[in-house]
Amino acid sequence: MMGCITDFFTYGTTKSVVVKSWTVGIINRVVQLLIIIYFIGWVFLHEKAYQVRDTAIESSVMTKVKGFGVYNNRLLDVADYVTPTQGSSVFCIITKLITTENQSEIKYRCNIDEDCQKDTGKAGGNGVLTGRCVSFNSSLRTCEIKGWCPAEIDYIKTEPMMEVENFTIFIKNSIRFPLFNFTKGNFLPTITAEYIKKCNFDPVNNTYCPIFRVGDVVQFAHQNFSNLAHKGGVIGIKIGWMCDLDQSDDSCNPTYSFTRLDAVSQKNSVSPGYNFRYAKYYKMENGTEYRTLLKAYAIRFDVLVNGNAGKFNMIPTLINMVAAFTSVGVGAEQYKAKKFEEVSESQIRSSVSHSNGLYRNSCSQLSVKQDEKMSSDSGAFSIGQ
Ligand SMILES: *[C@@H]1O[C@H](CO)[C@@H](O)[C@H](O)[C@H]1NC(C)=O
Numbered sequence: 361m362m363g364c365i366t367d368f369f370t371y372g373t374t375k376s377v378v379v380k381s382w383t384v385g386i387i388n389r390v391v392q393l394l395i396i397i398y399f400i401g402w403v404f405l406h407e408k409a410y411q412v413r414d415t416a417i418e419s420s421v422m423t424k425v426k427g428f429g430v431y432n433n434r435l436l437d438v439a440d441y442v443t444p445t446q447g448s449s450v451f452c453i454i455t456k457l458i459t460t461e462n463q464s465e466i467k468y469r470c471n472i473d474e475d476c477q478k479d480t481g482k483a484g485g486n487g488v489l490t491g492r493c494v495s496f497n498s499s500l501r502t503c504e505i506k507g508w509c510p511a512e513i514d515y516i517k518t519e520p521m522m523e524v525e526n527f528t529i530f531i532k533n534s535i536r537f538p539l540f541n542f543t544k545g546n547f548l549p550t551i552t553a554e555y556i557k558k559c560n561f562d563p564v565n566n567t568y569c570p571i572f573r574v575g576d577v578v579q580f581a582h583q584n585f586s587n588l589a590h591k592g593g594v595i596g597i598k599i600g601w602m603c604d605l606d607q608s609d610d611s612c613n614p615t616y617s618f619t620r621l622d623a624v625s626q627k628n629s630v631s632p633g634y635n636f637r638y639a640k641y642y643k644m645e646n647g648t649e650y651r652t653l654l655k656a657y658a659i660r661f662d663v664l665v666n667g668n669a670g671k672f673n674m675i676p677t678l679i680n681m682v683a684a685f686t687s688v689g690v691g692a693e694q695y696k697a698k699k700f701e702e703v704s705e706s707q708i709r710s711s712v713s714h715s716n717g718l719y720r721n722s723c724s725q726l727s728v729k730q731d732e733k734m735s736s737d738s739g740a741f742s743i744g745q
Pocket residue numbers: 461462
């Protein structure tokens with residue numbers, strides 16, 4: 361009863377200790393310095409946290425290919441080897457063609473097959489089964505197939521058009537960052553008509569020339585041109601716009617990089633490379649429709665545009681500064697907590713007996729555990745990271 365009353369009339373308060381120790385003071389300041397360096401160096405200078413960022417780049421790409429090639433004793437120009445012809449950001453340059461002339465749609469008997477069910481699909485790539493069984497010769501009856509004849513023979517070896525290596529691709533790219541209403545094109549103001557007539561892009565001397573030699577592009581993408589021309593493939597031309605709009609407009613420039621986009625099909629033995637078929641149709645005098653079937657092996661170019669722009673803005677600056685100051689403050693708090701633990705138990709005991717047992721109850725809270733100290737140490741540091 362008496363104990364309860366005395367407990368009720370006691371008063372508890374904390375007593376702060378100013379540690380006049382060089383080590384403790386230096387560590388305290390070093391931790392704060394590290395946090396400040398991290399915020400200034402990485403968050404503000406490197407990551408530009410004081411800027412608001414626009415990643416929704418708007419872009420248009422126009423392309424034009426130039427060059428003449430000779431294939432199968434025929435002169436080919438842009439209209440023959442580029443498809444589609446609109447000059448979009450994705451286009452193909454045909455390097456190899458397998459032509460099957462004078463195909464007409466007829467019913468023929470290529471397969472010898474007793475089973476003439478329509479849905480067996482035995483006709484393979486040649487056409488569809490009509491479901492009728494017709495006599496092939498006096499002793500044999502076969503399935504009738506409806507398809508384009510004569511059938512294509514695509515396993516013949518042909519040489520690709522090697523002149524493609526010297527063709528040039530002209531790329532006109534215009535971009536806009538809608539958040540800042542900032543517009544720019546890959547034709548820099550420094551480029552003259554004179555220069556454009558004879559320049560070719562290279563990453564050292566002509567970094568802003570918008571004309572690319574096909575052979576160079578393939579080489580920059582670390583590919584072998586003759587292999588690529590034989591089997592076909594997809595090459596990406598990437599245009600990057602990383603702009604800091606706090607600086608002058610002249611420092612917002614495109615960077616070009618090149619890569620093979622279908623790297624998987626390159627190693628794939630089932631379907632290597634890139635090819636497609638298309639047909640040209642015509643009519644004979646007597647009215648029958650004929651077509652020329654073309655199987656084209658092509659190098660496809662995909663022009664990919666990406667980028668972002670940043671500009672100073674008060675809101676992210678304030679938010680990040682508050683975060684920085686808070687972190688320095690938290691670091692100091694953590695360190696203060698740690699200093700308490702660093703005082704050894706015997707010291708606390710003596711200090712406690714000195715102050716007439718005022719801290720009897722807090723004694724157990726102040727006891728030191730070495731591993732706990734270590735973990736709180738690293739915990740304090742990771743907040744700064
Ligand atoms: C295709 O037809 C035309 C006209 O009938 C003929 O001159 C040409 O030789 C034919 N081509 C082939 C490969 O049969």
